[in-house]
């Protein structure tokens with residue numbers, strides 16, 4: 228089993244490292260990015276290991292969704308082989324966008340059609356039939372996972388964007404990074420008071436981005452049922468910053 232998982236990881240498609248000069252620098256402070264050393268069992272080809280730290284979790288005092296152990300769905304089992312495949316399809320790029328950072332690159336997950344579909348299916352299994360009318364995706368990588376989930380559960384997709392990207396009237400929410408601030412925006416009229424929303428992003432680190440998204444939606448009377456991410460970096464304690472707002476992640480560590 229160990230061998231087959233490692234084999235799968237090391238056989239994953241290996242792309243050339245991106246040219247960082249083609250990418251705009253992130254406003255995020257260095258400390259907001261994980262810079263932990265690769266874990267034991269880390270794939271030699273820079274992919275996440277399928278073995279350590281696999282968790283499929285939802286936590287938060289206010290969760291109205293069923294606890295995972297009572298859902299009776301294999302998809303929510305931490306031994307679900309889909310989770311291992313998703314984990315091992317995520318590439319880790321050291322020193323991107325800055326030295327010392329281990330960048331969790333979900334673009335390689337998107338190249339693995341099974342891993343990508345399994346990722347969407349796991350979220351859809353959790354949220355279908357939960358009377359969610361809004362999937363709010365956070366720029367940029369929440370725009371990848373949010374729309375297929377929204378279509379599958381019969382919800383609308385609402386983009387939460389970086390400043391000055393949305394053409395219509397917007398409401399904005401500022402949030403603090405360790406050294407500085409950032410803003411996300413939403414179109415006025417995209418959601419109505421009383422709607423039930425899921426907030427989706429690829430990753431939670433410090434939790435500042437998700438907190439701002441929650442505030443933005445709650446300011447206009449939307450009930451945020453849960454936040455969902457593919458990856459959680461627990462060292463950065465973003466889950467604590469969400470306080471009792473439920474957070475569901477496929478991979479933690």
Ligand SMILES: O=P(O)(O)OC[C@H]1O[C@H](OP(=O)(O)OP(=O)(O)O)[C@H](O)[C@@H]1O
Nearest residue numbers: 259366367368430431432433434435436
């Ligand atoms: O939990 P936090 O500390 O707030 O960090 C998480 C956010 O950081 C990344 O986005 P980034 O800000 O790099 O923007 P991008 O997706 O547009 O590159 C990630 O996709 C999350 O949105």
Ligand SMILES: Nc1ncnc2[nH]cnc12
Nearest residue numbers: 259260261329330331432
């Ligand atoms: N280590 C990391 N990899 C990818 N996106 C991130 N956003 C914050 N930290 C990140």
